[in-house]
Every structure is written in structure tokens, then in C-alpha cells.
Amino acid sequence: MNVVTETPQFNSQDCGNCPIRHRAVCSRCETNELERLEEIKYYRSFEAGQTVIWSGDRMEFVGSVVSGIASLTQTMEDGRTQMVGLLLPSDFVGRPGRELAAYDVVATTDLVMCCFRRKPFESLMEQTPHLAQRLLEMTLDELDAAREWMLVLGRKTAREKIASLLSIIARRDASLKLHADRQIMVFDLPLTREAMADYLGLTLETVSRQMSALKRDGVIQLKGKRHVTVPDFARLMNEAGDDSDGGMAV
Amino acid sequence: MNVVTETPQFNSQDCGNCPIRHRAVCSRCETNELERLEEIKYYRSFEAGQTVIWSGDRMEFVGSVVSGIASLTQTMEDGRTQMVGLLLPSDFVGRPGRELAAYDVVATTDLVMCCFRRKPFESLMEQTPHLAQRLLEMTLDELDAAREWMLVLGRKTAREKIASLLSIIARRDASLKLHADRQIMVFDLPLTREAMADYLGLTLETVSRQMSALKRDGVIQLKGKRHVTVPDFARLMNEAGDDSDGGMAV
DNA sequence: ACCAATCCTTGATACAGATCAACCGTGAAC
DNA sequence: GTTCACGGTTGATCTGTATCAAGGATTGGT
Known part of the structure; x- marks a missing residue:
């Protein structure tokens, strides 16, 4: 856990970038759901080159990139590595329901993430249907990006x-x-x-x-x-x- | 639309393979939701080599593979092609909210699919939160598979x-x-x-x-x-x- | 029985990208 | 001011896979 600062250097208004919160601020949200999302939210900053989380680590949070760029990386035992995702601002990190990280997440530039503690986020998701719908949309977009990249890797x-x-x-x-x-x-x-x-x-x-x-x-x-x-x-x-x-x- | 037969050669019980319906049969489903899922369900069979849907076609349905194997394929203008997914029994096809298919779907063996008309499926999804949650799980699994495959394509x-x-x-x-x-x-x-x-x-x-x-x-x-x-x-x-x-x- | 169409195998050769190696430019540490 | 580390460029050579080409096995049609 290479936390540099956990200073909440943004107030609620600054988080418009975060697709979770952005979506949460909608007519279908009851006030208390929104408050609960605020309760479990915190910011983390990383310097370029720092590892946000190692593959195999316990995932304590999910969240999204506020600013900067991170990469998802897979590494074979002999050291060959393949980046499997580029995380730009507003991209989501982490998988609800998964205990352990499957990939290394590395900050390739200075990075600020908007995080939510995973367990409470998961329960909130069960109670707030449109959170799951919003995550589904985002995941489908990521899947498209991954498949587009398969063409790049395989045939270009x-x-x-x-x-x-x-x-x-x-x-x-x-x-x-x-x-x-x-x-x-x-x-x-x-x-x-x-x-x-x-x-x-x-x-x-x-x-x-x-x-x-x-x-x-x-x-x-x-x-x-x-x-x-x-x-x-x-x-x-x-x-x-x-x-x-x-x-x-x- | 290369439909060979639309014969409902399975009754409801045979559809246990279909993750959508399987999940729908749960304690949280109200009876009328289940009935509505039945109403919009139909089966389609394809012979090996047939194209289920062409990239760019209007998607009239979503669904899942009951038996046989299909492939998701992307093709460049000059003919280079890359398969971006292998659809085995219980895998889901189609993206709620998307009008047009992004990939060619081809039956690589004889194939039976359990389909749901897309529009009603989408409205049902809005009213039945656990459908979105179930789809989210499945999509995240597909995303993992795609990323695993990126390592294969890029580095092996x-x-x-x-x-x-x-x-x-x-x-x-x-x-x-x-x-x-x-x-x-x-x-x-x-x-x-x-x-x-x-x-x-x-x-x-x-x-x-x-x-x-x-x-x-x-x-x-x-x-x-x-x-x-x-x-x-x-x-x-x-x-x-x-x-x-x-x-x-x- | 023969033919044609698929699908597959194997060989010879070409080439894109990997590997090995030398070197450049910049900025930080001392 | 020198040294060192890091990221980047470029050259020479090697090699894994593509390409081009020929032919084998199986299947279905007539």
C-alpha cells in the first residue's frame, strides 16, 4: 500500500469526474444513499511510477481515476509483461465481489484516485440498482476497449x-x-x-x-x-x- | 438473419443452462417477472459455419449459448481477422443498450441459442435489479478472459x-x-x-x-x-x- | 469409381521485429 | 564540475513466424 497522501484535497463538488458519484447524483437517488456514498469515499494520491496495488493483494477499495494515468499490467514468471488496460480519468478500478487483485495497477503519471471502501460499496450496490447498471455500462465499454485491443495485438x-x-x-x-x-x-x-x-x-x-x-x-x-x-x-x-x-x- | 429453425425444441426446464433464466429463477423474482422473461424468450438454431449476426446489423435480441460454440470476430478492411471471443455454452451474447452489433458472431459448430427480444429485456432489466447485477458479474468475467487473452496475443x-x-x-x-x-x-x-x-x-x-x-x-x-x-x-x-x-x- | 471441395500438413524462403550492443542527452546527487 | 542513472536512439545481426507453394486425407456429389 504505497499511499503518499490521503489528504482530501477535493471537496464533493470536485468529484464530478468520478462516474460513480456523478451518476449517483441523480433523480433516482435517495438522499441517504448519496450520503452513504460520501461516507465511504476517500482520495488517494500516488506519484508517477508507484504501484497502486499488486496482483494478489487484497482489494480494500474500488474507485475511479480523478486525474493522471494508471496502467493495468500482467506479468509472467519469466518477466514478460503485458499491459492489459490504460486507466484514464473517469475509468473505474476494481471489481465488486473480488477479494484479490488480478493485475498490478501502476501510476504512470502522478495520480489521484477517488476510492470507496469495497465492502460498504458492495452493500450499497445491492440496495441501489442504478449503481449496478452504471457499472455494467462502464464494464461493457471496457470490454469493447479490450476487444479492440485484441485486434491491435493479434493482427496489426x-x-x-x-x-x-x-x-x-x-x-x-x-x-x-x-x-x-x-x-x-x-x-x-x-x-x-x-x-x-x-x-x-x-x-x-x-x-x-x-x-x-x-x-x-x-x-x-x-x-x-x-x-x-x-x-x-x-x-x-x-x-x-x-x-x-x-x-x-x- | 440466417435463422434455420425457430422451433421451440426445448421446454422451460431445458433452459437451466441459460444463466439469465437460471438466475431469474430465484427467491427475489416475483412471479410476473419470471413470466415476462418467458414471454420474450425464444430459441434459435444455427448450423456450423453460419453467421448469427453481422457487425453493423441491428441487434434485435440478447441471449446466451445453450449448446455448441460461437465466435466473436473483428475484421479489418484488408481482410485480416481477429477472433475476440469464444462463446461456450452459458456465455452471454449482446449488449443491452446497444443498437448495432460491433462484431460478427459466427457459429463454429452447430449452435442453439436462448434469445430474449432486446427492448423488452432492457425494460425488464430496469425493473429487476438482480438481472443487471448478474449481467455485471458475467461481463466482468468476460473482461478478465479478454485481458488474459491480451497477454496471450501480446507476449506468448x-x-x-x-x-x-x-x-x-x-x-x-x-x-x-x-x-x-x-x-x-x-x-x-x-x-x-x-x-x-x-x-x-x-x-x-x-x-x-x-x-x-x-x-x-x-x-x-x-x-x-x-x-x-x-x-x-x-x-x-x-x-x-x-x-x-x-x-x-x- | 471418379471428381471436386475442404481441411490439413509440410517444405523452402522471406522478412518483421527481437536481441545484443553502443552511444546520446538530460537532470539529479555529490 | 563530474559522475551517475535513466530514458531514448540507432546499428548489426538473429530468429520466429509469415508467405508462397505443393501435395495428402477425407467427405460428399454425381
Whole structure:
């Protein structure tokens, strides 16, 4: 348990990002349910690189990412690792009903999480039907993301994999400008080359080479190692092997 | 819509396999809810190779596999395909709230599905909290399976991939004998070499070669192309690169 | 009995990405 | 100011899997 601070540095209003609470504030919630959710809520902060929870640890909480980025990682005995999920703000962590964590959760940037103690959360879920419905929606979205990623891992080339990852991060993180008829996107990569490799099922050398190739070919521009400009988002999508309309699975 | 028969060849009692109905028959269900579930239920049969639904089609139903095996498949414009899910008996198909199918669903063997018309199922779900809770559990299990598969696709060798697939099928399908201290498992492969390749992110030639190699090395025995005997399940698990205890993510 | 269609196996060769290795740039510690 | 650690780049070479190609086994149709 690598807790750095447990300072409640947000008040209730700041938690709009949290899909659980956000959804809880709805016409169907009775006041006391909302209060009970507040009672079991607390914040935790982590520094980049810290492990939030180890696979096999007892899960004392569920919660969602308020700010920063975390990753879900699986590791084989011989050290091969595969990132199985990227947790961006508003993503949910933890599984109601599960005692032990199945994956390592690592903060890849400084991270703030909105947590709920698991046991009381579970009982609240039984009494508050729309909590389960909301979690179901979120879980189905995650399942879609995982399946989309299976196509990336199983069938795409290294170059397509990189482009796929960049377009996912751009879609969720980038500041966007419209320029003539192109979408220009600018963002900071929250991942090291090694973390990108672990997500993409590649080595860090291959990631580095393909990043250089995409830069050379004008698909992206790099300032430093991490600051990325995508001059034409449709081109990036095309490099990723996806439909140019940028549509997600519907 | 490749419906072959819509004959209700099962009566209510036969549907014990269906997790939705199974769960519906519980102390918390009021009789009229159960009756409403019966009203919107119907069976559909498919022959091996038939497409249950195409990606992009309107989803008229959700449901679960009663017998046989189906696969969820994604295809890129250039024809590369990746299987993103294997649907075994009791697995759920379809997403409440989604209008259009995101994946092709194909019967890989003769298949019987227990279906519920989607719209009424959705309203029933809103009124019957434990249906959403049950679906949440099932979806979380699928998410775990998808993430386990991401490790297979991203980091395992061809030989390990084959062993992983065989052990998954063996765990769910095989008849099991205990012999001395070994677990002997016998089952029929429900997939062609090509379907295995699509699941594993390989070519069918590589699948064939690795099957031959596993046979040569005594990890499996083959009678014909499809009938598989695993003389020592722990050995197969070891070949898959997993813990020898055979445990799933918990 | 023959043919055609599937599904599968095996061999030869090509190539994408892994591996091994050297080196660069930056920022923190002393 | 030097050193060290870390993240990143690039080059040379190796190798696992894809690709291309030929042919075998089984099944069903005529």
C-alpha cells in the first residue's frame, strides 16, 4: 500500500469526474444513499511510477481515476509483461465481489484516485440498482476497449500498433485545433517507450524506431521525447489501419 | 438473419443452462417477472459455419449459448481477422443498450441459442435489479478472459499460444480422467486450424506446425485432426507458460 | 469409381521485429 | 564540475513466424 497522501484535497463538488458519484447524483437517488456514498469515499494520491496495488493483494477499495494515468499490467514468471488496460480519468478500478487483485495497477503519471471502501460499496450496490447498471455500462465499454485491443495485438504491424496507441491517447487527451480541413491534435505522451512497448506487445527498441519512422514520414511531430503534434488526425487513423471516420465500435 | 429453425425444441426446464433464466429463477423474482422473461424468450438454431449476426446489423435480441460454440470476430478492411471471443455454452451474447452489433458472431459448430427480444429485456432489466447485477458479474468475467487473452496475443510464442488455447478448451469441455497422479483430458477441437489461427493471431500454417510439434513432443495425442488427448494437463499448462496450478485470475 | 471441395500438413524462403550492443542527452546527487 | 542513472536512439545481426507453394486425407456429389 504505497499511499503518499490521503489528504482530501477535493471537496464533493470536485468529484464530478468520478462516474460513480456523478451518476449517483441523480433523480433516482435517495438522499441517504448519496450520503452513504460520501461516507465511504476517500482520495488517494500516488506519484508517477508507484504501484497502486499488486496482483494478489487484497482489494480494500474500488474507485475511479480523478486525474493522471494508471496502467493495468500482467506479468509472467519469466518477466514478460503485458499491459492489459490504460486507466484514464473517469475509468473505474476494481471489481465488486473480488477479494484479490488480478493485475498490478501502476501510476504512470502522478495520480489521484477517488476510492470507496469495497465492502460498504458492495452493500450499497445491492440496495441501489442504478449503481449496478452504471457499472455494467462502464464494464461493457471496457470490454469493447479490450476487444479492440485484441485486434491491435493479434493482427496489426508495429507501425499500426504505434499509430493505434497514439490515436487512442489523442482522442482522450489532446487539445484539438481545426486547421483548414484537418484536425490538428497536440498532447503529451504519458508513457515511456517501455510502457508503450508493454501495451503494444513490442520491444522498446521497436517502439523507438517506429516513432522515428512516423516522425520522418510527417505523420507526427515530436518536441522532446514526449510532446506530440498530430498534424492530420485522419492520416494517423489511416496509419492505424482503422476506418478514417474515427468511429469507435458502436 | 440466417435463422434455420425457430422451433421451440426445448421446454422451460431445458433452459437451466441459460444463466439469465437460471438466475431469474430465484427467491427475489416475483412471479410476473419470471413470466415476462418467458414471454420474450425464444430459441434459435444455427448450423456450423453460419453467421448469427453481422457487425453493423441491428441487434434485435440478447441471449446466451445453450449448446455448441460461437465466435466473436473483428475484421479489418484488408481482410485480416481477429477472433475476440469464444462463446461456450452459458456465455452471454449482446449488449443491452446497444443498437448495432460491433462484431460478427459466427457459429463454429452447430449452435442453439436462448434469445430474449432486446427492448423488452432492457425494460425488464430496469425493473429487476438482480438481472443487471448478474449481467455485471458475467461481463466482468468476460473482461478478465479478454485481458488474459491480451497477454496471450501480446507476449506468448506460437507454441505457448496453442497450448493456452488447448488448455482453455480442455478446462471447459473435456471429459476428465485421473490416472496415477496425472489429469488426462480428452476432447474434440471445435475449431478448424484457420479459426484457431484467427483466435491466436497466427497463420493456419503456424498452427498446424505447432500442433504437430506438440504431438511429436508428447504433450498431446491426436486421433484424426480434431480428437485431442492431453495425457498430462499440468504439462500442457506449463507449455502455455502459466502457473502449473491451473488457476484462473481471481 | 471418379471428381471436386475442404481441411490439413509440410517444405523452402522471406522478412518483421527481437536481441545484443553502443552511444546520446538530460537532470539529479555529490 | 563530474559522475551517475535513466530514458531514448540507432546499428548489426538473429530468429520466429509469415508467405508462397505443393501435395495428402477425407467427405460428399454425381
